[in-house]
Amino acid sequence: MAVTGAARVWVWVTAVVTGLSTIGLILLAVLGNLDTAGQAASVTGAVVGLAALLVSVIALFRSSSGGGSTGGRRVRAGRGAIAVGGNITGSAVGKSSKATGPPTTPDTAAPAPRNGDDVRARRDGIAAGGDVTDSALGEGSER
Template identity: 60%
Template sequence: MAVPGAARVAVWVLAVVAGVVSAGLIVALVVNPDMADRTASVTGAVIGLAAFVLAVITLVRSPGTSGGGRRVRSGRGGIAAGGSITGNAVGDRSTVVAPPTRSAPAPAGGQDADVRAGRDGLAAGGDVTDNALGDDSERR
């Protein structure tokens, strides 16, 4: 799973901070074990509280708990679209030769339906028209 640019920076910052805090606790343990015990307890409590807050924020912002909207997912090599798939050339050496026709509007009842294509599959929340799909395919 790829991590976006801003998230990647945040992960690196957190990793560096965790490394510095860990090194500081090890140094404190060598220099003054009693102080290191108290410091580690406070550090653990603060990190635990921060993890709790992060978990709550993640659960609140999760798209699965919002109750609305459509999920569009595909397996490896699959194609999934939340709406209509019209006039596309998908696959090696595929072409669409004729001008595309107008697609019909999506049915009103399926606005929040999930769309999922399995491995190497095709799924659409609307119409699939005027496409060239697959290796060496051509629509005339």
């Protein structure tokens, strides 16, 4: 997953603050005494550890609740394309497609598509996010 927007800014802020802290501790150790540098490093390590714990707990709750921009499924279709976010059963999808015969009952044992999986069909393509059963897909197809 690519880092974009505000996340990219926070990555750079974290990198700069970490670099400056490292340089500061090295200067303190070289120019000052090692006891002061050791105490400063201990306090810095404790603060960074608590910040990491906070970030990991926030990330855990965001991913489990489906919040934020990562939750949900994006279904996208290009020009002339067909994209379906879930299962397709007994359907005719596409220009001049026909579903003939008795209707097909959906398979209740089929697993539901996972939330968050993107479905994308490029120009004149067909994409389904779940199972395709007994269906006519595409231009002029028949079931």
